[in-house]
Amino acid sequence: MAKNITSQEKDYSQWYLDVVREAKLAEHSPVRGSMVIRPNGMALWENMKQALDQMFKDTGHENAYFPLFIPKSFLSKEARHVEGFAKECAVVTHSRLKSVDGGVEVDPESRLEEELIVRPTSETIIWDTYRNWIQSYRDLPILVNQWANVVRWEMRTRLFLRTMEFLWQEGHTAHATEEEAVEETLQMLEVYRTFAEDFMAMPVHTGVKTAGERFAGAEETYCIEALMQDGKALQAGTSHFLGQNFAKAFDVKFQDKDGQHKLVWATSWGVSTRLIGGLIMTHSDDQGLVLPPKLASVQVVIVPIYRSDEQRKEVLEYADKIYNELEELGVRIKLDDRDNYNPGYKFAEHEAAGIPLRIAVGPRDVENNNVELARRDLLEKNIVDRDGISAKIKDMLDDIQNELFEKAQKRRGEMTSEAGNYEEFKNIIENKGGFVWAHWDGTPETEEKIKEDTKATIRLIPLEDGEEGECMVSGKPSKQKVLFARSY
């Protein structure tokens, strides 16, 4: 069994760290809370990025790039925005070092006139720029996205889930009307839902955040929310309707058809490398990472097995043909012909790395015209006919993708409860975990009390109307049940 991975049952946190290490996704850097993303992790992010980028382009967005550094004064222009981010900003104060006794020191002479903030998010610098881009209704909408890194000075970090520096995309759009901006916000939420479910095979709920959980500076924050294997929720993506807050703060107006000058309506939306954490905690097991085929950089690995040089030649020849056949079909395939590891070692290594399918071919297979095909998700292997292998593998990759989603969805179903009263609610949160639907009176006071009592937060309020009822805490009227969970 997996030698270096703690079982989920024994210690889920340790398991997560072990999987990240064994799958070679990332490691800690010498800088507190900052990680090195290793090639395997970066490849995963690049695959996510590619799929998302295409979806953004398909919905009319373009990429741009804005500076890493934001003048301090920009950040103070939108009151609630500052309030939200002030406590977690890295600040650049000097521009030079000088040598002192063989070491270096900050040169006090180089103090900046205006300090620069390392972007925690880019609304301010982008809206400062949009002011110059927008004069007329003809300049709208602006549909821009950027792929970037951001820094948030976090107290407590966890690889991928919360690091001080992380990679993400942030979309920032400008619109002539409120209606259009809201539509954009919801459209991108739907893009995120589609991506999470179709590519990551991670079922998500969509909804709107409570005022307390809202993005600093937003009128409304929409989110996709996933459930991890340990019963904790993960906010996997957010889409914000920003109203006219940033247009006001940065004086961004346009002249409309009627000749009137009007404030521009805004949205912003983002997902980050946190998704990799979500992916790990949705599918992976005690053998390591499990990847959905659509996001796996290597979908199929071929492991040749042989004794003599003669067998080696024969087996590799056989394997090469399969390799070429699959490559032509567009399957991302790798032939592991390293001679310094034995097959068992390779099996374990590829399992830890989450490669969806493994083909093992040895002399017996060559002789009988078949291969051994192993599914990573089910840890199941079968001898199958060599002929028609390509079509079978294509099908199987599709099956894995679908079954991973179904399995995750089923688990989420099992881990979702409804609470009729507060005692029941507390009991579920404490003993079972997972998502809990319950009535809430809509007040921040009740929300806060529940959080204090149980550590569970309102993950979202559904977009569709639900059945009315009474708040489980206050007994006051509730318009619908909302979704609770303890979260990452």
Added chain:
RNA sequence: CGGGGAGUGGCGCAGUCCGGUAGCGCAUUCGCUUUGGGAGCGAAGGGUCGCAGGUUCAAAUCCUGUCUCCCCGACCA
């Protein structure tokens, strides 16, 4: 940032209480034998014991400071 735990070759650990100049397993390199679930034998290489001070004839071990990681809290994508 508060409470708890921890940092010793790439990884996992022993040694720390009671100071005497660093060891084990895996990994690495070379050779031979192996290869259908993490191979065997033989040989070899690799560590200023997180870092910086201090005590001492002598520090992985004692003292002070500091950095990083893990868990729990407050804060957050």
